[in-house]
Each structure stands twice: as structure tokens, then as C-alpha cells.
Amino acid sequence: QSALTQPPSVSGAPGQRVTISCTGSSSNIGAGFDVNWYQQLPGTAPTLLIFADRSRPSGVPDRFSGSKSGTSASLAITGLQADDEADYYCQSYDSSLIDVLFGGGTKLTVL
């Protein structure tokens, strides 16, 4: 069981908005450590989607956005497209564990 908790699955229709939550604790997200998000398309390696809570690497559409509040973070995807179907992972650092943590992953289904 991961120290960063994500919902196992979310779904939405094309064009809709979905959010994926990532819940941590006072020793990771709540301590102010950066939250990063990755997208893993089926059969491929993960790619960086959001870094430092809300920044997008070049090439990532602004349909993807990140936010953080307290001990939780969220990834929002607007204007859902079929090729957004993927697994999404959050990541942060834990100062008590001295470890890099990943969330368990969330499978996004576009209906």
C-alpha cells in the first residue's frame, strides 16, 4: 500500500473534465515537497506531465493542470480526448521515510 493514495480508476466522456487526487501526509505533500505527475500510455514508459506541483514541461498541452493544498494534490484534465486513456501516477518525496514515493496509479478511461 502506497503512502500516496490515488483512486484506482476515473472515467469521463470526451470533452469533459476529470480530476485525479493524490493524498499524502505531513511528511511528504503536507511538508511542501514537490508533487510530480506522470502519464503512462499502454505498453510504454511513463512521461513527465506536471512537475513542481503545477508546472508543465514543454510540449504538454494546457489541458493538463496540477494543484496542491495541504496534504493532497490533484491533476485536472479538461477537454478529455480518447488518447488521454492511460495510467496516471503522482510522485513526491517523504522526509520521514527518506524515500521517493509514487502513488498507486489511476487508470483513466475515456467513455
Added chain:
Amino acid sequence: QLQLQESGPGLVKPSETLSLTCSVSGASITRASDYWGCVRQPPGKGLEWIGSISHSGTAYYAPSLKSRVTLSVDTSKTKFSLKLKSVAATDTAVYYCVFSPTGPYDAFDIWGPGTMVTVSS
């Protein structure tokens, strides 16, 4: 453009040592701010950080794997390597080489395509 490529054995016997090489192209392992590491993903499961290393060889490891893992940088500065000793079936996973331009615990900007390693007799 920086790229990473894993090369590994494919199959390792239980209790033996898994050796993985990550080849770097488009850059070299020389800049102080850069960190090079490994992440693994068991079949059908989530991601697990293994460790990260700097150009000078300072390494940071996941506590759960620290006693079995060694990362090293090749003197050519174009490769880094992972050794995981005393492997068991639970070490079966896709192993990814990763790169962070800012720190050992920061976002991984670049990922290799991954290589599947199976632990079985």
C-alpha cells in the same frame, strides 16, 4: 536530445545478481545538478523508485532496497549501472533508467523505454 537506453539480462536466477546498464546519448554524466537513476514496475503494478546517483558517484537508495542495491557511473561518463543482489521472484519487473536535472528526489524528466527482467530458475 538526451536519451536513455536500458540493457539487461532478461532472465536472472533466484539468489543471483541482476545487472542493468543504462546508456546515455545526447549528453554525458558530468553536470553537478544532474541525477541518474532507476525505477521499476512489476507486471500490472505501480512504480517503485530504486535509487539515484550523481556524476561524482554520490548515490541515494530506496530504504527498502538499500541493502541489496548499488548504482555506479562508468568512467566513460556515458553509462551508469545498477546491481541488485540476492534477487527473488518479487524483483521481476520492467526496469527503467531515469534522469532528473535538479536532484535525486525530484521529477524524472526523461525515461528510457524500459527492459523486462524476470527472476526465475
